[in-house]
Amino acid sequence: MSMTSNEFAALSDRVQGPVFVPSDAGYDAERTGFQTFGRRRPQVVVGAVDADDVRAAVEFAAARELPVAVQATGHGIPAEGEGGLLITTNRMTGVQIVRERRTAWFEAGVPWSAVIEAAADAELAPLCGSAPHVGAVSYTLGGGLGHLARRYGYAADHVRTVDIVTADGRLRQITAESDPELLWALCGAGGNFGVVTGVEVELMPVSSLYGGGLYFDAHLIGEVLRAWQQWTRDLPEEMTSSVALVPFPDVPALPEPLRGRHVVHVRIAHVGDRAAGERLVEPLRAVGEPLIDSVREMPYREVGSICNDPVQPMPYLTANAVLRDFDDAAIKTLLGLVGPDAPQQCVVEVRHLGGALSRPAGNCVGNRDAAYVFGVNSVVDDSTAAVARELQNQVMREMAPWSTGGRFLNFLSGESADVDKVREAYDEADYQRLVALKRTYDPTNRFRLNHNIPPA
Ligand SMILES: Cc1cc2nc3c(=O)[nH]c(=O)nc-3n(C[C@H](O)[C@H](O)[C@H](O)COP(=O)(O)OP(=O)(O)OC[C@H]3O[C@@H](n4cnc5c(N)ncnc54)[C@H](O)[C@@H]3O)c2cc1C
Structure with a gap:
C-alpha cells in the first residue's frame, strides 16, 4: 500500500529530517548502506536527526501498523523485503567523552571511527570491532566482539545507559537502576525492543x-x-x-x-x-x-x-x-x-x-x-x-x-539471520526470558525487521 500525499505531508511536517518514498530521487541512496545484497524496499524512509524524529516515525508507523526497520551504516541488514518504515540514523552523529568517568555516549548513527578518535584524545579506548566504519550502537546491541575482547569481554558487557524509543512511542532512558531487566535484554538482543537513540558505554584505559x-x-x-x-x-x-x-x-x-x-x-x-x-x-x-x-x-x-x-x-x-x-x-x-x-x-x-x-x-x-x-x-x-x-x-x-x-x-x-539462527545466539532459558520481555515491550512485533525474537 503506497502512502497518500496527505500522509506524506503529515509525516514530513512532524519530523525535522528528510522523508523519502520510492519515487524520490534520494530514496535509493538513503536506503543503501555497506551491504548491497538484498536491500530493503521500504514504503517510506525517515532520515531522523534526533530522538523526536524517531518518536514521530515510530508513532506514524504504529498508527498505520507498519513494521519499523532501522539502519545506521548498513553493515548488518538482518532482514530483507518490501514495505514498512525505515528509520535511517546517519544524521544522528553526537559523541561525548567524559574522561573522569571513562565513558562515551554516542548517538545512533555514529560509526566507531568517531568514538575511537574522540576517546583517543583522552587516552581511552572503546571496545570497537575490526572495522571502524561499522555502526557503534548496533554493534554494541548485538554483543560486539573486538580486538580487546579476551581482556575486557563483549562491548555489551560495558553498557551503562540506553536511550530508546519503544513501540508505544515513549523515549525511555534505561539503566541498571531504572530497569535492570530491559537493560539485560538490550545488551545482546539488538533492536528487538525499540529504536535506540543513544548509548553510554565504559571506555578502557588503553591508548x-x-x-x-x-x-x-x-x-x-x-x-x-x-x-x-x-x-x-x-x-x-x-x-x-x-x-x-x-x-x-x-x-x-x-x-x-x-x-x-x-x-x-x-x-x-x-x-x-x-x-x-x-x-x-x-x-x-x-x-x-x-x-x-x-x-x-x-x-x-x-x-x-x-x-x-x-x-x-x-x-x-x-x-x-x-x-x-x-x-x-x-x-x-x-x-x-x-x-x-x-x-x-x-x-x-x-x-x-x-x-x-x-x-x-x-x-x-x-x-x-x-x-x-x-x-x-x-x-x-x-x-x-x-x-x-x-x-x-x-x-x-x-x-x-x-x-x-x-x-x-x-x-x-x-538471509542467514532467520528466527531459528537468532535463537541459537542465546542460551535457551535466556531466549525464553527475551520472548517474555518482547511480549511486554513489543507485543505486536513492530520491530521485526531485525534479528527478530518473535513475541510468541
Ligand atoms: C566489515 C564488517 C566488519 C565487522 N566486524 C565486526 C566485529 O569485529 N565484531 C562484531 O561484533 N561485529 C562485527 N561486524 C558486524 C556488525 O557489528 C553488525 O553487522 C552490526 O549490526 C552493524 O551495525 P551497523 O549500524 O553498521 O549496521 P546496520 O545495517 O545499519 O544495522 C544493523 C541492524 O542493527 C539494528 N539497528 C541499527 N541501529 C539501531 C538502532 N539505533 N536501534 C535499534 N536497532 C538498530 C537494526 O536491526 C539493523 O538492521 C562487522 C560487519 C562488517 C560488515
Whole structure:
C-alpha cells in the first residue's frame, strides 16, 4: 500500500529530517548502506536527526501498523523485503567523552571511527570491532566482539545507559537502576525492543597496543592454521587474535605482496607490555617468512589497520557458527571446502574467544562457553548467490562436529539471520526470558525487521 500525499505531508511536517518514498530521487541512496545484497524496499524512509524524529516515525508507523526497520551504516541488514518504515540514523552523529568517568555516549548513527578518535584524545579506548566504519550502537546491541575482547569481554558487557524509543512511542532512558531487566535484554538482543537513540558505554584505559597482521602465502596456510590453533590453547587474556583466509584480487590498490594471492592473515592485538606481546608472537613468526608483517606497537586510533576490512559497499552472503574446538581435523575439513583450491572463492575467518568473553556479565549475550567463532563470507551477485549459499550451508554442515550449535548475533546478516539462527545466539532459558520481555515491550512485533525474537 503506497502512502497518500496527505500522509506524506503529515509525516514530513512532524519530523525535522528528510522523508523519502520510492519515487524520490534520494530514496535509493538513503536506503543503501555497506551491504548491497538484498536491500530493503521500504514504503517510506525517515532520515531522523534526533530522538523526536524517531518518536514521530515510530508513532506514524504504529498508527498505520507498519513494521519499523532501522539502519545506521548498513553493515548488518538482518532482514530483507518490501514495505514498512525505515528509520535511517546517519544524521544522528553526537559523541561525548567524559574522561573522569571513562565513558562515551554516542548517538545512533555514529560509526566507531568517531568514538575511537574522540576517546583517543583522552587516552581511552572503546571496545570497537575490526572495522571502524561499522555502526557503534548496533554493534554494541548485538554483543560486539573486538580486538580487546579476551581482556575486557563483549562491548555489551560495558553498557551503562540506553536511550530508546519503544513501540508505544515513549523515549525511555534505561539503566541498571531504572530497569535492570530491559537493560539485560538490550545488551545482546539488538533492536528487538525499540529504536535506540543513544548509548553510554565504559571506555578502557588503553591508548596503544602491540598489534597488526601477519600475512602468509597460500602454501603455508595449513601450517599457519595449525600453529595458530595450538598457540591459542595457552594464551593470556591480554592477547586477542583471529585468522582469515583471504583471496585478494590483483588490483593496484593492494600492497604488491598481496595482489592476486590467496593468503592467511593472522590478526594480533595484545594489550599491555610490548615486550610480552613480542614474545607471545614469536611462535607465529617462526612458521615461515610472512609476505607482510605489520605487527608493531601502535596507537589505539590505528586499530582498524589490524584487519584492514574493506570500506567499499559490497554485496555478500555470510554464515557463522560458534565452535567448542578448532583442531587439526577441523582445519582439514575447512581447507577441503574453502581453502585456496576450492571452486568457490570466499573469505573465512576464525576468531579466538575465551578469557573475559567466557564470564557472565549480567546481559543476554549467549554462548559464553565457546572457544572460537568462525564465519564464511562470499561476495555475490544474483547469478552466483545460489552456489555461494549452498557452499556456506555445506561448510556449516561439515563443521557441525566442532560446533556448539550456537551463533554469534552480529555476524548473522541478510538471509542467514532467520528466527531459528537468532535463537541459537542465546542460551535457551535466556531466549525464553527475551520472548517474555518482547511480549511486554513489543507485543505486536513492530520491530521485526531485525534479528527478530518473535513475541510468541
Ligand atoms: C566489515 C564488517 C566488519 C565487522 N566486524 C565486526 C566485529 O569485529 N565484531 C562484531 O561484533 N561485529 C562485527 N561486524 C558486524 C556488525 O557489528 C553488525 O553487522 C552490526 O549490526 C552493524 O551495525 P551497523 O549500524 O553498521 O549496521 P546496520 O545495517 O545499519 O544495522 C544493523 C541492524 O542493527 C539494528 N539497528 C541499527 N541501529 C539501531 C538502532 N539505533 N536501534 C535499534 N536497532 C538498530 C537494526 O536491526 C539493523 O538492521 C562487522 C560487519 C562488517 C560488515
